[in-house]
Amino acid sequence: MDKTVNQKAWFLVLPVLILVAFSAVIPLMTVVNYSVQDTFGNNQFFWAGLEWFEEMLNDDRLWGALGRQLMFSGIILLIQIPLGVFVALNMPKKGFWASFCLVFMSLPLLIPWNVVGTIWQVFGRVDIGLLGHTLAALGIDYNYTNDPFAAWVTIIVMDVWHWTSLVALLAYAGLQSIPDAYYQAAKIDQASRWKVFRFIELPKMMGVLMIAILLRFMDSFMIYTEPFVVTGGGPGSTTTLLSIDLVKMALGQFDLGPAAAFSIMYFLVILLISWVFYTVMTNLDKREG
Amino acid sequence: MAKITLDNLAHSYLPNPTSEDDFALKELNHDWDDGAAYALLGASGCGKSTLLNIISGLLHPSQGRILFDGQDVTHAPTAERNIAQVFQFPVVYDTMTVQDNLAFPLRNRGRDEAYVAERVQEIAKMIGMEDMLKKKARGLTADAKQKISLGRGMVRKDVNALLFDEPLTVIDPHMKWELRTQLKKLHHDFGHTMIYVTHDQTEALTFADKVVVMYDGRVVQIGTPEELFERPEHTFVGYFIGSPGMNVLPAEVDGTTAKVGSQTIQLAGGYKPTSGKVEIGVRPEFAKLSQTEGLPVTVRRIEDVGRHKIIRASFEGHDINIIAGEDDRVSADMNHVSFDPAQVNVYVNDWRVAPDGAQSVGEAA
Numbered sequence: 001m002d003k004t005v006n007q008k009a010w011f012l013v014l015p016v017l018i019l020v021a022f023s024a025v026i027p028l029m030t031v032v033n034y035s036v037q038d039t040f041g042n043n044q045f046f047w048a049g050l051e052w053f054e055e056m057l058n059d060d061r062l063w064g065a066l067g068r069q070l071m072f073s074g075i076i077l078l079i080q081i082p083l084g085v086f087v088a089l090n091m092p093k094k095g096f097w098a099s100f101c102l103v104f105m106s107l108p109l110l111i112p113w114n115v116v117g118t119i120w121q122v123f124g125r126v127d128i129g130l131l132g133h134t135l136a137a138l139g140i141d142y143n144y145t146n147d148p149f150a151a152w153v154t155i156i157v158m159d160v161w162h163w164t165s166l167v168a169l170l171a172y173a174g175l176q177s178i179p180d181a182y183y184q185a186a187k188i189d190q191a192s193r194w195k196v197f198r199f200i201e202l203p204k205m206m207g208v209l210m211i212a213i214l215l216r217f218m219d220s221f222m223i224y225t226e227p228f229v230v231t232g233g234g235p236g237s238t239t240t241l242l243s244i245d246l247v248k249m250a251l252g253q254f255d256l257g258p259a260a261a262f263s264i265m266y267f268l269v270i271l272l273i274s275w276v277f278y279t280v281m282t283n284l285d286k287r288e289g
Numbered sequence: 290m291a292k293i294t295l296d297n298l299a300h301s302y303l304p305n306p307t308s309e310d311d312f313a314l315k316e317l318n319h320d321w322d323d324g325a326a327y328a329l330l331g332a333s334g335c336g337k338s339t340l341l342n343i344i345s346g347l348l349h350p351s352q353g354r355i356l357f358d359g360q361d362v363t364h365a366p367t368a369e370r371n372i373a374q375v376f377q378f379p380v381v382y383d384t385m386t387v388q389d390n391l392a393f394p395l396r397n398r399g400r401d402e403a404y405v406a407e408r409v410q411e412i413a414k415m416i417g418m419e420d421m422l423k424k425k426a427r428g429l430t431a432d433a434k435q436k437i438s439l440g441r442g443m444v445r446k447d448v449n450a451l452l453f454d455e456p457l458t459v460i461d462p463h464m465k466w467e468l469r470t471q472l473k474k475l476h477h478d479f480g481h482t483m484i485y486v487t488h489d490q491t492e493a494l495t496f497a498d499k500v501v502v503m504y505d506g507r508v509v510q511i512g513t514p515e516e517l518f519e520r521p522e523h524t525f526v527g528y529f530i531g532s533p534g535m536n537v538l539p540a541e542v543d544g545t546t547a548k549v550g551s552q553t554i555q556l557a558g559g560y561k562p563t564s565g566k567v568e569i570g571v572r573p574e575f576a577k578l579s580q581t582e583g584l585p586v587t588v589r590r591i592e593d594v595g596r597h598k599i600i601r602a603s604f605e606g607h608d609i610n611i612i613a614g615e616d617d618r619v620s621a622d623m624n625h626v627s628f629d630p631a632q633v634n635v636y637v638n639d640w641r642v643a644p645d646g647a648q649s650v651g652e653a654a
Binding site: 182203 | 374
C-alpha cells in the first residue's frame with residue numbers, strides 16, 4: 001500500500017511532545033545539567049565533565065546504599081510474592097466473605113505512605129508502642145533505633161504489611177479467571193493439590209504475577225518515605241537505602257553535582273533492571289507458547 | 290467399561306427443596322447400557338450438565354443412587370469412578386507438552402514409566418497426534434486441544450465411561466464434522482460407554498445410538514433417532530427435533546377423527562374420549578399442500594432452502610409449516626393442507642397417547 005506523505009501530521013503529535021517535554025524531559029535535563037557542572041555558589045557554574053560520575057562510581061557510600069537497596073528489594077519480593085499467592089489461594093471464591101476480604105485487604109493500600117511510616121514508628125517503640133513494648137515484655141531484645149537487625153526487620157515487616165495485599169489482589173484476579181472445568185478435569189485426572197497449583201493455577205497466574213513482581217520491584221527500589229519516617233536511615237547508615245542517601249546528599253549536604261550524577265545512575269539502574277525483567281518475562285512467555 | 294444405573298436420582302441446587310420446581314433434575318430412573326453411545330439433548334438449562342456432573346461425581350445428588358455395574362458409587366469421589374470427561378472449553382495443561390498431558394492421569398495414579406510411554410504412544414496414534422507429542426500444548430488449536438483432553442480421558446484402560454459436555458462448541462464448523470466422525474470411529478473400535486451432551490440436534494442424531502431428550506429437568510424421551518422423529522413422546526421432542534419442528538394444533542379427539550378449529554381430520558386409530566389439554570402433532574414432512582384437500586390455510590411465506598421448500602402457512606390463527614420437495618409445484622391457488630393420518634400423533638397434556646386410549650410409555654418416565 002502506498003503511504004501518503006503529509007508533513008503537517010507532525011503538528012498532531014506536537015501536543016504530546018510538549019506535554020512530555022514539560023513533565024519529563026526538561027526536568028530530567030536540569031538534572032543532567034547539574035551532573036556535568038560544579039558550582040561554588042553565586043549561581044556560577046563551571047564545566048566538570050564526567051568528574052562527578054567518576055567520583056560517585058568510586059564512592060563506597062553509593063555502593064553500600066545500592067547493596068542495601070538490592071537486599072531490601074530482594075527480601076521483600078521473596079516474602080511478598082509467595083505470601084500474596086498463598087493468601088489469594090486461601091481467599092473465599094465468592095459470596096459475602098469474598099467481598100469482605102477484598103475490602104479488608106485493600107485497606108493498607110489506601111493509607112498514605114508517611115502515615116504507614118508513622119504507624120510503624122509508633123507501633124515499634126519500646127516505651128509506648130504496642131509491638132515494641134510487648135516484645136520487650138516477652139524478654140526479646142528489640143530496639144529498632146540502635147539495633148540494625150531490628151531496624152531491618154521493622155522496615156521489611158512494614159513493607160510486607162503495606163504491599164502484600166497488592167500481590168494477593170493481583171493473584172486473586174488471576175485465580176478467578178480460571179474456569180471451573182480445569183479443576184474438574186484435574187479431579188478426574190486425580191491430580192494432587194500441589195499439581196493443581198503447579199500445572200493449573202500457577203501457569204494461569206503467571207501473567208499477573210509478572211506484573212506484580214515488576215511493580216513491587218520498581219516501587220521497593222525507589223522506596224523513601226516509610227523507612228525514612230521509621231528509621232531515618234539509621235542506626236548509622238544501616239538502613240540508608242538509595243533514595244534516602246540521595247536526599248541526604250542533595251538536600252542535606254547540598255552537593256548538587258554528585259547528587260545529580262547519582263540520580264542519573266539511579267534512574268538508569270531502575271530502567272536497566274526493569275528492562276531485563278521485562279525481556280526475560282516476555283521471552284519466557286514466548287518460549288512456552 | 291460399565292453399565293451405569295440411575296436409581297431414583299434427583300438433584301436440587303437449593304439446600305431444602307420443597308416443590309418439584311426446586312429440582313434442577315427431576316426424579317429419574319435409567320440404565321445406560323455398557324458400550325452404547327448416548328446423546329443427551331435439550332435446551333440450555335434443562336439439566337443436562339447437572340446429570341452429567343452427577344455421573345462423573347463432580348456433583349452429589351440430593352436423592353437417589355448411582356450404580357456402576359451394580360456397585361453403589363453415589364458418594365465415591367470423581368477419581369475413584371474412573372470416568373473421563375471432555376468439557377465445553379478445551380482443558381489442557383498449557384505448560385506441559387502433549388506427551389506429558391496424555392501421561393498426566395497415569396502418572397498421577399503411579400503407573401511405571403514404561404507402561405505410561407507405551408499407552409501415550411497408543412493414544413497418540415488413536416487421536417492422530419503422534420507427530421505433535423513433543424510440542425507444548427499452549428500453542429495448539431482448539432480442536433487439537435479437544436483431542437488432547439479426549440486422549441487424556443482414554444489413556445486409562447479401565448475407564449468406565451466417556452462423558453462429553455458440549456465438546457464441539459468452540460470448534461470450527463469444518464473440524465466439527467471431522468471430530469465427530471473420529472468420535473464415532475473410536476466408539477466403534479473401542480466400545481466405550483459414551484454420553485454426549487449437546488443442544489445441537491444434528492450432533493445428537495448423528496453421534497448416538499440412543500438419544501435422551503431432556504426438558505425442564507426431566508427426561509421426556511429416550512429413543513433412536515427414528516423413534517424421536519416419527520413418534521415424539523412429548524410435544525417438546527416434536528418441537529425440538531426437526532427443522533422446522535412439529536406442528537402442534539389444539540384439537541378435540543373423538544374416536545377416529547379430530548376436530549381442529551372448525552374442521553375435522555381423519556386419524557389412523559381410534560382414541561377414547563380424553564380430558565385435559567388435547568393437541569395433535571404432525572411433522573412438516575408429513576403435511577402436504579394442495580388445492581382442495583384438507584384444512585383451508587393462508588400461505589404467508591415460502592422459503593427455498595435448496596433441497597426442499599418450507600411453506601409457512603396459518604390456519605385459523607395457528608402456524609403450520611409444510612415441507613415440500615424441491616420439484617413439488619406450489620401455486621397461488623393451493624390453499625389447503627392435508628396430513629398423512631398415520632403420522633398424526635395425539636397429545637394429552639403434552640404427552641403422546643397411543644391409539645385406543647393406551648397410555649404411552651413416555652408418561653411413566
